[in-house]
Amino acid sequence: MTGESGYIQDLFDTAVVEPAPLPRTAAEALALLDDWVERDWIRALDHAFAAFVCKIVDERGEQPSAMLALLAAMASHQVGRGHVCLDVRHLCQATEPTLVLPPEGVGSLPADSLQPSDLFADVSPDELVSHLNQSCAVGNGELATPLVLDGSRLYLRRFWRYEQAIAAGIRKRLETHAEMTDTSLLARALDTLFGTSQEPDYQKLACALAARNRFSVITGGPGTGKTTTVVNLLAALQSVACESAGTDDASPYLRIRLSAPTGKAAARLSESIGGAVDRLPLEKLPGRPDKSAIPTQVTTLHRLLGSRPGSRSFRHNEDNPLPLDILVIDEASMVDVDLMASVFAALPDKARLIMLGDKDQLASVDAGAVLGELCQRADHAHYLPATAQWLESVAGCQLPPEQVDADGLPLDQAVAMLRKSYRFDEHSGIGVLASATNAGRLDRQLIAQCREQNFEDVAWLVPDGGSARPGINEPGVALLADHALTGSPERFRNSGAGRLVNDRPIDPPVGYGHYLDIVRGHKPASGNEADEREPWDAWATDVLTAFNHFKVLCALRQGPFGVEGLNREIAERLRRAGLIDRTEGWYAGRPVLITGNDYNLGLMNGDIGVTLSVPWDRNDAGEPVETLRVAFPSSDGSGTIRWISPSRLQSLETVYAMTVHKSQGSEFTHACLVIPDRLTPVLTRELAYTGITRARHWLSLVVSQEGVLKEAVGRGVIRASGLARLLV
Numbered sequence: 001m002t003g004e005s006g007y008i009q010d011l012f013d014t015a016v017v018e019p020a021p022l023p024r025t026a027a028e029a030l031a032l033l034d035d036w037v038e039r040d041w042i043r044a045l046d047h048a049f050a051a052f053v054c055k056i057v058d059e060r061g062e063q064p065s066a067m068l069a070l071l072a073a074m075a076s077h078q079v080g081r082g083h084v085c086l087d088v089r090h091l092c093q094a095t096e097p098t099l100v101l102p103p104e105g106v107g108s109l110p111a112d113s114l115q116p117s118d119l120f121a122d123v124s125p126d127e128l129v130s131h132l133n134q135s136c137a138v139g140n141g142e143l144a145t146p147l148v149l150d151g152s153r154l155y156l157r158r159f160w161r162y163e164q165a166i167a168a169g170i171r172k173r174l175e176t177h178a179e180m181t182d183t184s185l186l187a188r189a190l191d192t193l194f195g196t197s198q199e200p201d202y203q204k205l206a207c208a209l210a211a212r213n214r215f216s217v218i219t220g221g222p223g224t225g226k227t228t229t230v231v232n233l234l235a236a237l238q239s240v241a242c243e244s245a246g247t248d249d250a251s252p253y254l255r256i257r258l259s260a261p262t263g264k265a266a267a268r269l270s271e272s273i274g275g276a277v278d279r280l281p282l283e284k285l286p287g288r289p290d291k292s293a294i295p296t297q298v299t300t301l302h303r304l305l306g307s308r309p310g311s312r313s314f315r316h317n318e319d320n321p322l323p324l325d326i327l328v329i330d331e332a333s334m335v336d337v338d339l340m341a342s343v344f345a346a347l348p349d350k351a352r353l354i355m356l357g358d359k360d361q362l363a364s365v366d367a368g369a370v371l372g373e374l375c376q377r378a379d380h381a382h383y384l385p386a387t388a389q390w391l392e393s394v395a396g397c398q399l400p401p402e403q404v405d406a407d408g409l410p411l412d413q414a415v416a417m418l419r420k421s422y423r424f425d426e427h428s429g430i431g432v433l434a435s436a437t438n439a440g441r442l443d444r445q446l447i448a449q450c451r452e453q454n455f456e457d458v459a460w461l462v463p464d465g466g467s468a469r470p471g472i473n474e475p476g477v478a479l480l481a482d483h484a485l486t487g488s489p490e491r492f493r494n495s496g497a498g499r500l501v502n503d504r505p506i507d508p509p510v511g512y513g514h515y516l517d518i519v520r521g522h523k524p525a526s527g528n529e530a531d532e533r534e535p536w537d538a539w540a541t542d543v544l545t546a547f548n549h550f551k552v553l554c555a556l557r558q559g560p561f562g563v564e565g566l567n568r569e570i571a572e573r574l575r576r577a578g579l580i581d582r583t584e585g586w587y588a589g590r591p592v593l594i595t596g597n598d599y600n601l602g603l604m605n606g607d608i609g610v611t612l613s614v615p616w617d618r619n620d621a622g623e624p625v626e627t628l629r630v631a632f633p634s635s636d637g638s639g640t641i642r643w644i645s646p647s648r649l650q651s652l653e654t655v656y657a658m659t660v661h662k663s664q665g666s667e668f669t670h671a672c673l674v675i676p677d678r679l680t681p682v683l684t685r686e687l688a689y690t691g692i693t694r695a696r697h698w699l700s701l702v703v704s705q706e707g708v709l710k711e712a713v714g715r716g717v718i719r720a721s722g723l724a725r726l727l728v
């Protein structure tokens with residue numbers, strides 16, 4: 001660079017950098033994709049798939065184009081991000097939010113690199129569709145092409161098949177209603193369980209709807225009573241079955257199985273369902289069903305279907321259907337299309353399938369937002385007049401007219417939405433923030449209310465200052481590390497003291513100091529023999545419960561407010577407080593998150609354990625020696641502890657801070673949601689909503705830029721799927 005302008009640019013470091021040229025050949029596109037793999041933007045698998053597609057077309061005498069390679073890689077990348085396909089319309093209209101590339105925003109991109117958006121800036125969706133249609137790698141599903149194009153949606157063939165199978169399974173179930181001998185019996189059972197108010201009782205209506213259908217979805221936010229509703233539904237169905245059974249029937253009861261996509265979700269449902277079953281007025285129901293007729297054990301879907309190690313197929317399938325009459329799937333937003341297709345394959349024709357979940361949560365980490373897709377129209381219900389009439393005759397309450405729609409679709413008739421939260425009242429900041437976030441409206445007034453402690457359950461923390469250097473925010477990180485140590489009760493109204501929830505007093509918020517006190521202070525007296533596991537199991541259970549009392553949740557992995565940096569900073573703060581001995585390697589108190597399934601150890605991606613020191617080994621002299629073991633809660637919800645030696649664990653990370661994505665299906669007494677100081681494509685309304693609703697009693701929001709949070713809440717995730725369209 002020469003002359004005055006070059007000097008000035010050098011001075012201010014604002015040199016105009018020539019953008020790299022667009023790839024012209026498939027080889028150049030693959031080289032670019034290689035660079036993206038190196039940067040960890042896309043998976044090696046995405047690159048390999050693009051290379052595979054290029055090879056196939058080349059072998060068939062077609063010259064693979066740069067665009068074909070890029071689109072194949074991006075379709076695979078979308079699957080890795082939880083989308084079932086790549087919609088090229090979205091790709092052209094909003095490349096960055098569609099692909100979420102670079103993964104954590106453009107801030108991390110060197111100036112001379114090609115922006116992903118550069119690749120698709122000068123091309124229209126129609127051009128892309130016609131380009132794809134000319135390739136022998138792309139078909140409409142009839143031929144065995146690696147890619148399938150349906151309208152503007154580009155699928156990897158396998159995922160297109162899953163979506164078709166799910167749609168066919170749902171359509172078949174929507175064609176006819178479930179067998180019901182006597183609806184007046186159902187009405188009596190529902191009146192006994194819910195009372196007889198004329199006001200719409202959405203739980204009662206949901207029960208009626210699910211009793212009528214062979215396929216149904218019950219969606220609702222946290223604490224809207226999904227568990228309560230399903231327990232009442234099962235009681236009502238068993239009541240009807242019992243009352244209408246003939247005397248010759250071997251067992252009058254329906255065979256019911258409860259399931260969830262992860263061990264953690266299964267354990268949570270097992271815990272809450274037991275209490276709800278105990279409260280049922282079974283004696284007063286027609287047929288007086290026995291308590292044992294309502295199961296309380298929840299299994300994972302993999303276990304229910306009979307997973308086979310090292311295989312994608314299950315023991316239960318079309319040829320060997322599940323032996324059941326009713327299948328309930330909780331936390332259905334976490335079920336991906338692959339698993340959902342297997343469920344439909346293994347479900348007997350006459351069985352009822354009931355899916356429960358929160359439609360507004362982030363979608364499954366694996367491909368396919370099944371629940372979100374199915375609930376797209378749930379807010380306005382769209383019940384046909386005939387459905388509304390039937391519901392009114394069975395549930396005895398009238399639907400608001402705006403929920404009745406003469407043009408309602410078959411799927412609408414099977415979706416029920418619970419609309420009242422019994423956990424959060426109108427004074428709860430968590431509840432108010434969750435609804436405002438969901439509605440995409442986080443206004444100045446609400447933020448001011450949070451800042452001024454108008455809500456007793458919300459603390460608003462503002463990391464002030466920050467550094468002039470981008471990507472650094474020392475004061476913010478220090479504030480967060482202190483907060484993680486104590487939970488900062490002083491930041492809540494009355495320091496969190498004296499609060500009642502459902503008329504019961506609750507403890508003020510805590511941070512990680514709380515569980516570490518139990519790690520250090522409540523260890524069983526040594527001298528216990530290794531075979532006396534009870535006190536050790538009890539200690540580990542207390543530690544794990546206490547660890548669940550607080551969690552830092554981040555949107556990002558990198559940057560000053562990302563998981564990686566915060567894990568280091570929080571560990572260092574805890575070490576300085578004398579609560580842990582070191583911050584690297586293995587140490588007593590280290591919490592770990594499993595990041596890959598390990599079938600041998602029975603650990604699943606997302607499982608959390610805490611490292612504890614136990615005196616179970618012996619030295620040569622036969623004396624006890626302290627060794628570290630990681631305590632994990634058992635995956636079957638039985639409440640027992642699995643002790644695993646750190647050397648046996650393969651994929652894991654320390655988990656003082658975790659991403660909101662990984663926190664799905666979990667709930668913490670106190671959740672601290674960290675909003676980064678810059679807007680990135682991952683920061684969406686669904687992410688903020690999911691983070692906020694992980695908090696059961698206390699929520700702290702760390703917000704350095706209000707504008708970032710407001711903007712994030714204003715934008716929803718772009719979902720790409722054809723499922724809803726297939727069900728029209």
Ligand SMILES: Nc1ncnc2c1ncn2[C@@H]1O[C@H](COP(=O)(O)OP(=O)(O)OP(=O)(O)O)[C@@H](O)[C@H]1O
Pocket residue numbers: 203220221222223224225226227228229272422423
């Ligand atoms: N109709 C109701 N009347 C009074 N309390 C209710 C009612 N329904 C649910 N609850 C109470 O609200 C709380 C939440 O209910 P429940 O666990 O069924 O909701 P959920 O939607 O399954 O919650 P989660 O968000 O944990 O999945 C429970 O304490 C439950 O007893």
